[in-house]
Amino acid sequence: MENKIVIGTRGSQLALWQANWVKSELERLHTGVTCELLVIKTKGDKILDVPLAKVGGKGLFVKEIEEALLDGRIDMAVHSMKDMPADLPEGLKIGAIPEREDPRDALISKNGLTFENLPQGARVGTSSLRRSAQLLAKRPDLQIETLRGNIDTRLRKVTEGDLDAIILAAAGLKRLGLGEHITECLAPELMLPAVGQGALCIESREKDDRIDAALAPLNHMPTRVTVLAERAFLNTLEGSCQIPVGAFAETDGQDVTIRGLVAEVDGSRILMEQETAENAQGHALGVTVAERLKEAGAADILTRLLENQA
Numbered sequence: 001m002e003n004k005i006v007i008g009t010r011g012s013q014l015a016l017w018q019a020n021w022v023k024s025e026l027e028r029l030h031t032g033v034t035c036e037l038l039v040i041k042t043k044g045d046k047i048l049d050v051p052l053a054k055v056g057g058k059g060l061f062v063k064e065i066e067e068a069l070l071d072g073r074i075d076m077a078v079h080s081m082k083d084m085p086a087d088l089p090e091g092l093k094i095g096a097i098p099e100r101e102d103p104r105d106a107l108i109s110k111n112g113l114t115f116e117n118l119p120q121g122a123r124v125g126t127s128s129l130r131r132s133a134q135l136l137a138k139r140p141d142l143q144i145e146t147l148r149g150n151i152d153t154r155l156r157k158v159t160e161g162d163l164d165a166i167i168l169a170a171a172g173l174k175r176l177g178l179g180e181h182i183t184e185c186l187a188p189e190l191m192l193p194a195v196g197q198g199a200l201c202i203e204s205r206e207k208d209d210r211i212d213a214a215l216a217p218l219n220h221m222p223t224r225v226t227v228l229a230e231r232a233f234l235n236t237l238e239g240s241c242q243i244p245v246g247a248f249a250e251t252d253g254q255d256v257t258i259r260g261l262v263a264e265v266d267g268s269r270i271l272m273e274q275e276t277a278e279n280a281q282g283h284a285l286g287v288t289v290a291e292r293l294k295e296a297g298a299a300d301i302l303t304r305l306l307e308n309q310a
C-alpha cells in the first residue's frame with residue numbers, strides 16, 4: 001500500500017508506451033513497488049485540427065498533468081521532454097531523465113525516396129516551423145503541408161494519402177515498433193532536432209523523498225547533461241512564441257558539444273552556432289550559444305515573429 005506509485009500520462013499511444021515503460025522499470029528495480037497509470041486529457045489532446053503554433057504552442061500537453069501532480073492525484077508524470085516548456089511551475093522539478101532514444105528526425109516517404117531524391121515540388125507534411133524552415137533552406141521547391149493527429153493518422157497520409165513524405169521524430173516510431181516505416185533518419189547537419197527530442201521527462205514534486213529514491217536509478221547522466229544544455233539554450237532564446245529553433249548536444253563523457261539553430265520561417269536564413277565545454281558547464285554552454293545566436297541575428301528574427309503573432 002505504501003509502495004504504490006501513481007503515474008500521470010496523456011492517453012496517446014506514444015504517451016502510454018512511455019508511461020508503461022517507466023512503470024515496468026520502477027517495478028523491476030524496486031521489489032514491492034507497484035505502479036498504476038492515470039490518464040489525463042490535456043488541451044493539446046482536445047485541439048487536433050489546428051497547427052500547434054496557432055494555439056499557443058508549448059505547455060499545451062503538460063498543464064493539466066502538472067495540476068494533478070501538484071494536488072496529489074498522481075506521484076509523478078511522464079512526458080516527452082520535447083513537449084516541456086522552458087519553465088516548470090513552482091513546487092515541481094525534473095525528477096529523472098532516462099536514457100535518450102534516437103534524437104533524429106525521420107523521413108517517411110512514398111516509394112522509399114530519400115530526401116535527396118524527392119521530386120521537384122514534392123509535398124511534405126509537417127506542422128513544425130523548425131522542420132519546415134530547415135527543409136525549405138535545402139529545398140525551396142518543396143510544398144509544405146500541415147500535419148497533425150496521432151502517429152497512425154500521420155503515416156496514412158503517406159501510405160494512402162497524397163503526401164510524398166512526412167517528417168516525424170524517429171524516437172516515437174521506434175518506441176512504438178514502427179521503425180520499419182522510416183525511409184531515412186536525417187543527419188543533424190540537415191535537420192537539427194528539437195530541444196530534448198527523443199528524451200523523456202519524469203516530473204515530480206520538489207520535496208518527495210520516496211519518489212526521489214524510486215527515480216534515482218532511472219537517471220542517465222549523459223542524457224541529463226546534454227538535454228539540460230539544450231534546455232538552457234531554449235530558455236535563453238524563448239519568449240512564449242513558437243519559433244523555428246533547434247538544438248542538439250552530445251557528450252563524450254568529459255565534454256559536451258552543442259549545436260543551436262534559429263531560422264527564418266521560410267528557410268531563407270539559417271543561423272547556427274556550435275561550442276564545446278566541460279560537462280559541468282553544460283548549462284552555461286547552452287546560454288552562451290543562445291546569446292551568440294541572438295547577436296548574429298536571431299534577436300531580429302524573434303522580434304519579427306513576435307510582432308506577427310501578436
Ligand SMILES: NCc1[nH]cc(CCC(=O)O)c1CC(=O)O
Nearest residue numbers: 080082168169171172197198199
Ligand atoms: N510534437 C509532438 C511530439 N512530442 C514528442 C514526440 C515524439 C518524439 C520524442 O520523444 O521526441 C512527438 C512526435 C513527433 O515530433 O514526431
